Amino acid sequence: MATDDSAAPASTAGHAGADRRRVHRGGQVLTGPAATAPTFDQLLLDAREAPAGQARVPSTSSTSDAWRVLRIQSEFVEGFGTLADLGPAVSVFGSARTGEGTEEYALGVELGRLLVAAGYAVITGGGPGAMEAGNRGAHEADGVSVGLGIELPFETGLNPYVGIGVDFRYFFARKVMFLRYAQGFVVLPGGFGTLDELFEALTLVQTGTVTRFPVVLVGRDFWGPLVDWIRGTLAARGMISPEDVDLLCVVDTAQEAVDRIRATCGEPRA
Numbered sequence: 209m210a211t212d213d214s215a216a217p218a219s220t221a222g223h224a225g226a227d228r229r230r231v232h233r234g235g236q237v238l239t240g241p242a243a244t245a246p247t248f249d250q251l252l253l254d255a256r257e258a259p260a261g262q263a264r265v266p267s268t269s270s271t272s273d274a275w276r277v278l279r280i281q282s283e284f285v286e287g288f289g290t291l292a293d294l295g296p297a298v299s300v301f302g303s304a305r306t307g308e309g310t311e312e313y314a315l316g317v318e319l320g321r322l323l324v325a326a327g328y329a330v331i332t333g334g335g336p337g338a339m340e341a342g343n344r345g346a347h348e349a350d351g352v353s354v355g356l357g358i359e360l361p362f363e364t365g366l367n368p369y370v371g372i373g374v375d376f377r378y379f380f381a382r383k384v385m386f387l388r389y390a391q392g393f394v395v396l397p398g399g400f401g402t403l404d405e406l407f408e409a410l411t412l413v414q415t416g417t418v419t420r421f422p423v424v425l426v427g428r429d430f431w432g433p434l435v436d437w438i439r440g441t442l443a444a445r446g447m448i449s450p451e452d453v454d455l456l457c458v459v460d461t462a463q464e465a466v467d468r469i470r471a472t473c474g475e476p477r478a
């Protein structure tokens with residue numbers, strides 16, 4: 209993999225000003241050829257050999273499974289330690305590609321503001337798009353704005369509206385934090401990442417692993433067809449119980465989303 213801008217993944221297009229030649233890998237800051245090294249998540253999950261010309265940093269010895277366990281453990285310690293006293297919070301998900309100036313971005317900002325006004329801290333993935341919008345609303349309302357960043361093969365960094373930030377190397381450790389410290393999820397329109405976070409929450413609620421945990425989807429036009437498919441195919445063909453469809457709540461406005469969170473969780477208590 210080359211290191212110039214033209215070789216950056218297509219999905220990073222539009223990240224004007226991002227320095228793609230310097231990347232953070234946990235405590236490491238890598239530049240030049242070393243910056244092409246895979247992330248810790250890639251090293252853990254991708255069994256294939258590194259493509260020719262791609263650097264192997266960190267070295268194989270530092271990524272042995274025994275060391276990995278300690279690094280994973282340290283992520284949990286860092287996350288739990290940082291968020292332990294957060295108080296009532298709601299995790300907000302949505303597309304990393306939602307552009308500033310769009311209706312969906314404005315919706316995210318309003319949602320962040322209203323959640324703070326209702327007494328909640330706002331937790332997002334700390335990235336651009338809908339995450340930035342949620343953090344921005346929380347920040348503008350002088351609330352607690354949390355960003356749980358993830359190390360990616362290309363550098364994006366935490367958005368400027370994150371007040372409390374934690375950087376994760378492993379997606380699964382970060383996912384625990386979204387759930388552990390939130391009283392509910394609000395999901396704005398998004399892609400694979402958003403769907404992954406949505407369906408993980410639904411599975412945990414469906415199996416009773418978490419209880420009284422509202423999952424609110426904002427945007428009937430966006431989410432309606434998915435909910436129709438869940439009802440018309442998953443429930444109709446017995447893949448889920450008919451009542452499982454009710455685990456999802458679809459609304460159109462940020463205010464309705466906050467109202468649904470409060471209706472399920474009660475008034476937030478510090």
Ligand SMILES: C/C(=C\CNc1ncnc2c1ncn2[C@@H]1O[C@H](COP(=O)(O)O)[C@@H](O)[C@H]1O)CO
Pocket residue numbers: 219220221300301302303304305332333334335336339357358360364397398399400401402403405
């Ligand atoms: C792809 C782009 C930026 C990636 N930066 C991200 N930073 C933090 N969190 C992210 C990022 N990308 C995805 N996520 C997580 O998944 C959800 C959004 O994924 P989607 O596929 O865009 O719906 C989000 O809630 C994050 O937790 C810029 O092009």
